[in-house]
Amino acid sequence: MSPTIFLVLFLIFIYIARATLLRRKQSKNDRKQPPGPLALPIIGNLHILGKLPHRTLHSLAQKYGPVMSLRLGHVPTIVVSSPEAAESILKTHDAVCANRPKVQAAEYISYGAKGMAFTEFGPYWRSVRKLCNLELLSVSKVESYEPLRRDELGLLVKSLRSAALAHEIVDLSGSVGGLTENITCKLILGRSKDDRFDLKGLIREGMNLLGAFNAADYLPLLGAIDLQGLTRRLKKASKALDQVLEKIIDDHNQVPIEQKVHQNEIDFVDRLLLLMDKPINPQDDQIHIVTRTNIKAILFDMIVGAYETSAVMLDWAFSELLKHPRVMKNVQDELENVIGMNKMVEETDLEKLNYLEMVIKETSRLHPVAPLLVPHESMEDITFNGHYIKKNSRIIVNAWSIGHDPKVWSDNVDSFYPERFIDSNIDLRGHDFQLIPFGSGRRGCPGMQFGLTTVKLVLAQLIHCFNWELPYGLDPHHLDMEEKYGLSLPRAKHLLAVPTYRLF
Numbered sequence: 001m002s003p004t005i006f007l008v009l010f011l012i013f014i015y016i017a018r019a020t021l022l023r024r025k026q027s028k029n030d031r032k033q034p035p036g037p038l039a040l041p042i043i044g045n046l047h048i049l050g051k052l053p054h055r056t057l058h059s060l061a062q063k064y065g066p067v068m069s070l071r072l073g074h075v076p077t078i079v080v081s082s083p084e085a086a087e088s089i090l091k092t093h094d095a096v097c098a099n100r101p102k103v104q105a106a107e108y109i110s111y112g113a114k115g116m117a118f119t120e121f122g123p124y125w126r127s128v129r130k131l132c133n134l135e136l137l138s139v140s141k142v143e144s145y146e147p148l149r150r151d152e153l154g155l156l157v158k159s160l161r162s163a164a165l166a167h168e169i170v171d172l173s174g175s176v177g178g179l180t181e182n183i184t185c186k187l188i189l190g191r192s193k194d195d196r197f198d199l200k201g202l203i204r205e206g207m208n209l210l211g212a213f214n215a216a217d218y219l220p221l222l223g224a225i226d227l228q229g230l231t232r233r234l235k236k237a238s239k240a241l242d243q244v245l246e247k248i249i250d251d252h253n254q255v256p257i258e259q260k261v262h263q264n265e266i267d268f269v270d271r272l273l274l275l276m277d278k279p280i281n282p283q284d285d286q287i288h289i290v291t292r293t294n295i296k297a298i299l300f301d302m303i304v305g306a307y308e309t310s311a312v313m314l315d316w317a318f319s320e321l322l323k324h325p326r327v328m329k330n331v332q333d334e335l336e337n338v339i340g341m342n343k344m345v346e347e348t349d350l351e352k353l354n355y356l357e358m359v360i361k362e363t364s365r366l367h368p369v370a371p372l373l374v375p376h377e378s379m380e381d382i383t384f385n386g387h388y389i390k391k392n393s394r395i396i397v398n399a400w401s402i403g404h405d406p407k408v409w410s411d412n413v414d415s416f417y418p419e420r421f422i423d424s425n426i427d428l429r430g431h432d433f434q435l436i437p438f439g440s441g442r443r444g445c446p447g448m449q450f451g452l453t454t455v456k457l458v459l460a461q462l463i464h465c466f467n468w469e470l471p472y473g474l475d476p477h478h479l480d481m482e483e484k485y486g487l488s489l490p491r492a493k494h495l496l497a498v499p500t501y502r503l504f
Helices: 003-028 053-064 083-092 104-109 123-137 139-144 146-165 172-189 199-211 230-253 257-262 268-273 292-323 325-338 347-352 354-366 399-403 448-465
Strands: 067-072 075-080 382-384 387-389 394-397 466-469 496-501
Touching: 053 067, 053 075, 053 399, 075 083, 083 382, 083 394, 083 399, 104 199, 104 230, 123 139, 123 268, 123 292, 123 448, 139 448, 146 172, 146 347, 146 448, 146 496, 172 199, 172 268, 172 292, 172 448, 199 230, 199 292, 230 268, 230 292, 257 268, 268 292, 292 325, 292 354, 292 448, 292 466, 325 354, 325 448, 347 448, 354 399, 354 448, 448 466
Parallel strands: 075 394
Antiparallel strands: 067 075, 382 387, 466 496
16 A cells, blocks of 8 residues: 555544544534534535535535535534524624634735724724724715716716717626726725726735635645645735825825815825824724724725625626616616606615615625625634534625525526515615625625615616617527626626617
């Protein structure tokens, strides 16, 4: 017998012996862990995740149930795939499961998780969230951005109208992505999109890396080997991102902050710079001094949240509407009846557009922006649904699986059918666990109101102003709906369409 075969057999023996001892110990302590697939030695279940982990985990949940146990490397992992189980984690046990696991991507991309999305639960996270809500994401702040959204959207409509007159094919994904990038840059950075750097490309790369199942997070010894090449990509993306954020901060420092305060020209970056070298929240028992690194981390998280949520939701909404002309016509009929054919959509009109609201809910059900919500980590041992979850377990909520559960959504679960929400009180703001594209509880997405307002306005305006057709005579049923997995779930390929102006 060769030494290699002997080593493999020895490792398998050790693994089986260890698993047997663990099962006996659990039985003795009457602690029932969730069921799940058999894990291999060393790598656990990492090998089964595939290119679209949300779909793989959905299939496994059909066999093992809505609360499933995996072992990813040496990390015990719980996958939740039902509204009831999600409510237990995100509401009943919210305080215990509000932590974030440490991941290599956040160490590089989010400056050691010093922003908000990936930082550990505690006083610093509470202070950053409070600051961002107060200065950028509150309902009153979001409403105050209406003139900016209107002006930027007006420029896009003008551009698309020129394309319509020329019968040109429009890169709808690129157009909508450019719009949300412009809005995000002006609101957060106080400036238009800067052609000196590709901020949108850096954000997408960052989202892909943050969402990847990185073996280094589960098998630290493999981190130095970098078998997946993710560490190299992280270092490259981190360096490029840091150069951009440094330039943005330097540009803001060109004008004295006192002058900006006097002229009432303070943006979000300036407000962060005003906190430089000061406690982020002096009332906290633990004093956290704001450094340049903290500012860059917070800026990255805010840019990602503001841009990515809106861009991905809009891309999928347009895709489904082009794929289903019946639904597109229903939306346009509602717009014609509520708005009229001689004027543009205003933000005050949005609350009257009930069918449009159903379209957005149905899009979020089928295509949640984050198919696997940002992972949680248990800070204590807990028991729920009859299962024991030990401290420091990683908890993954499969929002995509919940949205595709026939027990929740009936037999036509894979069909785009907005009418399913008629006479339904199900909301998508985290109160109803059948539909949680933004998460729920303490770690729910703080930029939800910002994203939904942008999505509703852009979708309503572009459908009201234009008829849309697929190019080259493509049959809507044949539209490519392939996904590209990351922390978010964008289309794999850009959506192309031909507009025709329809207002009087």
